[in-house]
Structure formats: C-alpha cells, structure tokens
Amino acid sequence: MTSEPVSAVAPLPEAEAFVRHLVDNASALRLPELFSATPADAIYVQQNRHGVVTIVVRTTSLSEAHLIELMKYRLAQYAAINFVDANMIYHERLEYEPLSGVAGGDIHVLSGSAETGEILCYAVVKVSPDAEPGTTLRTRERPHFSVEKVHGWGIFNRLVVLPDLPFHKLCELGRFVKNQRLHTFDELGARAPIEVGVALFRSLAGPLRLELDAIIGDLEEGVAKQNLDFFHVPMVVIHGTVPFEAEASYFYPRYQFSTVYPFAVLVSDISRQMLSRLDAIDDALEQPGKAGLLALFKLKRDILTPKSTLEPPDGLDPLTDASVPQQGVAMSDRLLMIDLAVRLRQSNLFEGLSVAEATVLGTFMDRVEANAGAVVVREGEIGDDLYLIESGNADVQASRGRKTPIRLATLGPGDFFGEIALLTGAERMADVVALTPMTLLRLSKDAYTRYLTHAAEVERQITRTAMSRTRDTSRKLIDGER
Secondary structure, eight states: OOOSOOOOOOOOHHHHHHHHHHHHHHHTOBOHHHHHSOOTTOSEEEEEETTEEEEEEEGGGSOHHHHHHHHHHHHHHHHHTTOSOHHHHHHHTOOSOOGGGOOTTOEEEEEEETTTOBEEEEEEEEEOOOOOTTOOTTOSSSOOOHHHHHHOTTTTTTSSSGGGSOGGGEEEEEEEEEOTTSOTTOHHHHHHHHHHHHHHHHHHHTTTTTTOOEEEEEEETTTHHHHHHHTTOOEEEOOOOOOOOOTTSTTHHHHHHSOEEEEEEEHHHHHHHTHHHHHHHHHHHTSOHHHHHHHHHHHTTOOOOOOOTTSOTTOSOHHHHOOOOOTTOOHHHHHHHHHHHHHHHHSTTTTTSOHHHHHHHHTTOEEEEEOTTOEEEOTTOBOOOEEEEEESOEEEEEOTTOSSOEEEEEEOTTOEEOHHHHHHOOBOSSEEEESSOEEEEEEOHHHHHHHTTTOHHHHHHHHHHHHHHHHHHHHHHHHHHO
C-alpha cells in the first residue's frame, strides 16, 4: 500500500526564525571546563589530539547545567537538518530536549575544541529501561526501547543470540549529531565525528565490555550506515519494517521524510573484528593537519561491513529482510498497515509473527470482497491461494457427488482456509460459501513460499490445521453416508 509523496508542512516564518535562534545559540555554546578538566570517573579520555578533545562519561558525571547545554546542542543540530518539526518546536517554545529523557546510566560521547570548548560532535548510548530480572527482548510485557516504539515489538526476534540476552545488558545508540555550522572542510569538524566513533567503540571493547552485550538502534542507511561501515562495524540491518511516528512527535519528520532501518551490533564482535581497523584510524588521527585528513580520506576507500554474529547462518529471513517503501508513504497509511498487522496477529496462524513481520506480510496480501451467497472457492477446482477472513462469515461444505452438500464448518473473522491446496497444490476439498458480505485477505502460493516458509511457527500451524481438517472432513463425509 503506497500513497502519493507527502510534502513537508512548510515551517511558519516565526518557526524558521526560532530554529535559527536555536542553531545560533548552539553554535555559541562553549564548555571549556568539561573538556579541559574531564571528570575523574570518565570512561574514556583522548586529550587534545590536534585540537580535538574527546571524552566518554555517564550522566551522573555531568552537572544539570552541562546536561541542559548538551540538550540544547542536540535539539539544534536536529533542527538544522530538518529531523524535527520546526513548527512544533516553535509552538512549544522548546529550547532543549527535556531532561526527563536522560537516564542516570546513559553514556555520553563528546568531542570538543581543545582551544575554545566548542562542542564539535556528540553521541549517546542509552541504557535499557528498568525491567524485571529474567527479561529479554522476547518478553512481551516489558518496557520498550525507542527503536521498538517506532518499528514494533519483536523487530530483533529472528536474530541469533540477541533476543535471549539479558535485557539490562542491552543499550540503544541514538542522537549522533555533529555541529552543522562547521564547514565541510573544517579540520576539527572533519576529525570530531571520527574521534567520537573511535571513543565509542574503544569504550565498548574495553571498559564497557562486561557491562553491555549489544547495541540496537535505527539509522538512515544512505548516510549513517556508511559512517559505521567506515569503522568496519559488524552489524545487522533489518529492512523488513514500516516505522511509525505520530505527527504529534517532534521527531516525526525524520521518519516521514527519511528511510530508516533498525540495526544491531554484538559488543563481542567489536573486540573480535574491529580493533585492527580502530588502530588504523587512530594512526591516521595521530597525523597533524592535512596529512591526517588525507590519511582518513584514504581509509574511506576501504568501506566494509563484516558479517555479524547476530546474523543467522543462512542469512536473514525473507520477511525480516524485505524492503517496504517508506518515503512518500504517509503516516496515516502506515497506521492502516500496522492496524492490519494487528488483525493478522490475532489469527492463530500469524500470532507468532512480530508486528513488523505482520506489517510487511500485509503488503503482499490482496484484499478480496465477496457478496453473500458467493462461492469463494469451489470444491474440485485447482487453486493454491490461502484466504484469511477479515469480516463476515462463511460455510464450508462438501458434496463429493451428493445432491445435498454436507456442512463441515462455519468460519468467521480471524479464521483461514485454503491451507490444504496451498501446501499440496491438490484440488479444493470443499466449497466455501459466503453467508454474509465478506472481506478476505488472499495470500498467494508464491508469496507464501517466498516469505513464510522460513517462519517455522506459521508452517507448523498451517500443517497442523491441514491435517486436522483433512481428518475432520473425511470423518464427516463418512458419517454423512451412514
């Protein structure tokens, strides 16, 4: 399901002026005391490497004043690249992101000018929400990470290892922003994002390696993924998703006008596969001036995504890896797609799918209308489509040459039929006749073979139902002859 491309709501002149005010203020922020006298409990420190200081600290190491300045910087950089709703920020007079969104255990990675204390680049690793002991990503009743709120529960459940790791040892990478006022060829502006990346991955492979098991999040594949590929990060990117962000959210523009995919990284993979790459990047950063920038540019010719331990041996399941168009699809249309997914998961056939998987599956199903009295499938005909009833009721009846057919079952919303022909390609065993006006979803044999044969729980349910209905049909037909 797609719609016409959606145009961004033009910012009001007052909103544009307010955003300029935010960006101007952020560009004037200076935190010399933070970069010159780093906290004693800092996780990582890189002192003045050719003008750039980089630190990694927890929220508890920062004063409230520092946090407010960082939240001002963060909001302004996103506003500068139109990732947030300028009109909404203006109407709420939002000067900085609320501190309520910052947890005490969050890990902040900052690069700044050694000379002035100007913030050059910033990223945050958010700790998991509080949850009961024994909680994993498979647990249904638990707090959700931000990436799950947008892409749906269960988005990572088809990966190896990750769904069964302790929930409290997972974290979320978010809010990676650089100073948008720095010129593309500004030396500090070019070095700082790479310093932040080095600091992040050195910290995860070193002092944080026993604390955190995996990182999740989402990214714009055309830009952010390329930046991570520069570091040779072994990651899994999940394309099978339809992200939804309510228009009332100030991050709505990011998801409406960009293509964003979830990703996951196993921390132990960083130590196994990335350290030599980090050493090469460090060697380039150690070189001064243009020599250092040229060395970094040379490394950019060597872009690589090593295979992640999280990826199944045979690759991602087709539903997990199926790309569904995002840009140009209005959030209202995405919500309809997700609502359909919720209904699909209410059927015992698809209840084992994640919200994202069911949403993607829905895009490969055709909606069929049937009037009361219509024969949806006819006994003896060849057909291999499976039907799921959205609304209405139908009788299943077989004649096997009799003048009066025998009623085998009555089906309603959430029920499905056609599974025997789908699995075997044999003739239909019965008529399915609409008792009322009906709306059905049709799944073709091709779509089933391509997208669902890897979903073991769906395969098992279809097979069980086919065997059970074959037995019941035979028994009822025999009883009818007595």
